[in-house]
Amino acid sequence: MATIISPRIKINAAQLKAEFARFSAVERKQILDTTLRNDVKGFVRDVIAITPPGSAGAPLSAGGAGDAAVKRHKIKIYRDLLKIFRPLSDGVIDHANKQAMRGGNHIHLYNDGTREVWVTLELFHPSLDQAGFSAQHANHWQRGRVRKIPDNMRWVVRKDALMAFAETLYQKSGILAGGWAAAAREFKVRMPAIMKRHATGSVQVTIKDDHWHMRTENTVGYATEADMNRRVEFALNSRKRSARIANSIKHQIIAKLKQRGVTS
Numbered sequence: 001m002a003t004i005i006s007p008r009i010k011i012n013a014a015q016l017k018a019e020f021a022r023f024s025a026v027e028r029k030q031i032l033d034t035t036l037r038n039d040v041k042g043f044v045r046d047v048i049a050i051t052p053p054g055s056a057g058a059p060l061s062a063g064g065a066g067d068a069a070v071k072r073h074k075i076k077i078y079r080d081l082l083k084i085f086r087p088l089s090d091g092v093i094d095h096a097n098k099q100a101m102r103g104g105n106h107i108h109l110y111n112d113g114t115r116e117v118w119v120t121l122e123l124f125h126p127s128l129d130q131a132g133f134s135a136q137h138a139n140h141w142q143r144g145r146v147r148k149i150p151d152n153m154r155w156v157v158r159k160d161a162l163m164a165f166a167e168t169l170y171q172k173s174g175i176l177a178g179g180w181a182a183a184a185r186e187f188k189v190r191m192p193a194i195m196k197r198h199a200t201g202s203v204q205v206t207i208k209d210d211h212w213h214m215r216t217e218n219t220v221g222y223a224t225e226a227d228m229n230r231r232v233e234f235a236l237n238s239r240k241r242s243a244r245i246a247n248s249i250k251h252q253i254i255a256k257l258k259q260r261g262v263t264s
């Protein structure tokens with residue numbers, strides 16, 4: 001199901017109406033288009049920054065367009081997983097698994113050179129599948145990031161399995177934000193490579209002499225309308241856009257009137 005966003009910014013134009021009427025239709029379109037394009041560009045940038053993998057609590061930087069940025073993101077995903085999982089080689093896991101089959105509440109893992117390392121049976125997950133990884137990851141996902149748990153509470157898992165799950169997260173990362181790509185192109189907003197690779201969506205801009213309308217459609221189906229609207233409202237309200245747009249229009253009108261030699 002697509003999410004269609006037509007953000008509404010109400011502006012009290014009564015005080016501007018008389019001055020606005022002095023201009024031709026072409027000039028009125030120019031004033032609206034110049035003013036609103038500049039601000040909508042900021043809105044699009046903001047809504048992209050707080051759409052996963054970004055969030056209101058941890059917005060994603062608009063930078064990072066190349067391969068190096070993608071590699072850094074992959075590393076970050078894996079490092080985040082290390083906050084809740086302890087990956088070990090198959091050899092260590094298989095040796096520990098033989099002990100687990102013999103019973104007991106504690107399993108010896110290895111000697112790190114200074115001490116023996118043990119783990120309780122409830123934290124030992126040698127056969128954890130992708131669904132299990134996903135559930136544990138979701139349990140510790142908070143405000144756009146993984147919540148770190150004490151080292152002695154991390155689940156012990158196979159390293160290859162954890163790396164495979166990290167790759168799954170990476171492949172999905174940026175899909176939702178990629179739905180804003182059409183709007184980003186229209187308003188020349190730079191998208192991080194992690195999002196740009198999933199570019200979808202559409203945008204339509206309508207300009208009349210006294211009306212300016214932007215409609216963008218995020219076609220990523222798994223996003224809920226409530227969630228997307230929450231992000232849009234955050235982006236709209238975060239910078240007091242209505243007041244700033246009205247003020248910008250007023251200053252453009254004054255500037256154009258001065259060009260004509262009109263001071264009031």
